[in-house]
Structure formats: structure tokens, C-alpha cells
Amino acid sequence: GDSVTQTEGLVTLTEGLPVMLNCTYQSTYSPFLFWYVQHLNEAPKLLLKSFTDNKRPEHQGFHATLHKSSSSFHLQKSSAQLSDSALYYCALSAQGTGSKLSFGKGAKLTVSP
Amino acid sequence: AQTIHQWPVAEIKAVGSPLSLGCTIKGKSSPNLYWYWQATGGTLQQLFYSITVGQVESVVQLNLSASRPKDDQFILSTEKLLLSHSGFYLCAWSPLGEDTQYFGPGTRLLVL
Numbered sequence: 001g002d003s004v005t006q007t008e009g010l011v012t013l014t015e016g017l018p019v020m021l022n023c024t025y026q027s028t029y030s031p032f033l034f035w036y037v038q039h040l041n042e043a044p045k046l047l048l049k050s051f052t053d054n055k056r057p058e059h060q061g062f063h064a065t066l067h068k069s070s071s072s073f074h075l076q077k078s079s080a081q082l083s084d085s086a087l088y089y090c091a092l093s094a095q096g097t098g099s100k101l102s103f104g105k106g107a108k109l110t111v112s113p
Numbered sequence: 114a115q116t117i118h119q120w121p122v123a124e125i126k127a128v129g130s131p132l133s134l135g136c137t138i139k140g141k142s143s144p145n146l147y148w149y150w151q152a153t154g155g156t157l158q159q160l161f162y163s164i165t166v167g168q169v170e171s172v173v174q175l176n177l178s179a180s181r182p183k184d185d186q187f188i189l190s191t192e193k194l195l196l197s198h199s200g201f202y203l204c205a206w207s208p209l210g211e212d213t214q215y216f217g218p219g220t221r222l223l224v225l
Contacts, residue, residue: 032212043203043216044157089157093212100172101147101214103157 002027006090006104013111019062019077021107023090026071031092033066033073034101038087047088048075080111115140117217119204125223129193134220136187136204146187147214148179149203157203163187164209199224 006023013019025033036044048057050066050073057064062077073090090104118137126132138144148160159172161179169179176195180188187204204217 034213043219046213046215049213100159100162101212103159105156 002029002031002092002094002100002102004090004092004102004104006088007107008105009107011107011109013080013109015082015111015113016079019075019080019084019109021075021088021090021109023064023073023075023104024071025073025090025092027092027094029094030068031094033064034091034093035062035064035073035075036089036091036103038089038106040086044087044089080109082111082113085109085111115144115206115215117204117206117215119202119217119220121220122218123221123223125225126194128196128224132189132191132194132198132222134189134202134222136189136217138185138187138206141185141206141208143184143209144206145209145214146181147205147207148187148189149205149216150175151201151203153200155200160189194224196224198222 003026007021033050035047037047038044048059048064064073064075066073087106087108089106092102116139120135145164147162150158150160161169161171163169163181166181166184177191201219201221203219205214207214
């Protein structure tokens with residue numbers, strides 16, 4: 001079945017340092033990969049979605065590249081900001097099913113001054 | 114523009130009491146609709162999805178049921194709440210034929 005394995009638990013960074021959250025996946029199909037961000041007491045919001053044409057999606061300074069050879073979609077940002085503190089989920093949708101989004105267990109990123 | 118509304122915003126209920134949570138999506142016809150549950154400090158667990166009125170598929174039941182009585186409405190319910198039902202319930206939608214899901218504001222439930 002489809003599954004996602006991502007950086008889990010607590011990730012603590014100092015402001016200004018780079019962010020890297022790992023995400024690897026297993027899927028029978030050619031899936032879409034997503035990163036969602038959830039700030040404290042809020043609902044998850046879409047941060048990034050993979051493209052089918054190998055373009056690199058970017059949003060709010062975050063970017064991720066889908067590497068089919070290594071089944072990965074790692075989330076990166078060159079310089080962490082205090083406002084980046086949140087829960088980050090990697091998710092997978094088997095292309096065309098429109099039915100199930102498989103989420104990783106989430107990583108809580110805390111950025112300190 | 115499409116908007117998604119969930120009600121109530123929060124509930125405190127007794128064990129054994131019934132529950133009904135609602136979700137309405139406006140500005141989009143025939144969306145796919147989803148229910149998720151998130152335990153405090155936990156990950157997102159998809160519970161149900163629906164691709165059309167009257168049709169609901171279960172992913173994980175957790176002693177809950179879901180219905181889609183109208184194109185723009187999705188209901189989550191149970192006749193008897195358990196302590197383990199406490200958490201954050203999220204409704205999400207995706208445009209017909211697309212994979213990206215967008216979440217509503219959620220309902221916080223505390224079962225005592």
C-alpha cells in the first residue's frame with residue numbers, strides 16, 4: 001500500500017539556520033506528494049505540492065523536489081524564521097484516486113532566537 | 114471563492130452521549146469531501162471520504178459514522194461517545210478530479 005515516512009518528533013533550530021525535513025514514500029502508482037503546515041491551534045494548510053513535470057514548487061521560502069529515483073520529497077528552506085515554528089506533515093496521494101491522502105506522522109519544528 | 118465551514122467550533126460532551134458534527138462547502142460544486150481526526154499531539158487520521166451525495170466510504174471507523182445528505186454537506190456522528198473520541202475533527206475538500214485537499218477550521222471535541 002501507499003505510505004510516507006518523514007522526519008518525526010521534535011526538530012529544534014536556531015533562527016537563520018537551514019531547514020531540512022525528510023520525506024520518503026512507497027507507492028504503487030506515480031503519486032502526488034504534499035507538504036502541509038499546521039500552526040498551533042489551527043487547521044493544516046497546504047504548503048507545497050509536487051509537479052508532474054519535475055518543476056520545483058516553492059512557497060514562503062520553502063521548496064521541495066520530487067526525486068522518483070529515491071522516492072523522496074524533502075522539504076528545505078535556506079534560513080529558518082521564528083514564524084516557521086509549526087507541525088509539518090508530508091502526505092501522498094496515489095495519482096488519480098482522489099480518495100485517500102496518506103499522512104506521515106509529522107514533525108514539530110521549533111525555531112528559537 | 115470557495116469557503117468551508119465547520120460546526121460547532123468546539124464541544125464538551127459526556128461519555129455515552131450522541132454527537133453530530135457538520136461541514137459545509139460553498140462555492141464549489143461536487144467536491145470530494147473528507148473527515149479527519151487528530152488526537153492531541155497526534156497525527157492526522159483520515160476517517161471517511163465521499164465523492165458524491167449519498168455515497169460515503171470508510172477508511173477508519175473509530176465507532177463513528179458519516180453521511181452526505183447534500184452536495185455541499187458532510188456530517189460526522191455517533192450515538193455513543195467514548196473518551197477516545199476526544200480530539201480535533203477536520204473536514205477537508207478537494208475539487209472534483211483533483212488530489213489536493215483543503216482543510217476547514219476544525220471542531221475541537223472533549224469527551225468527559
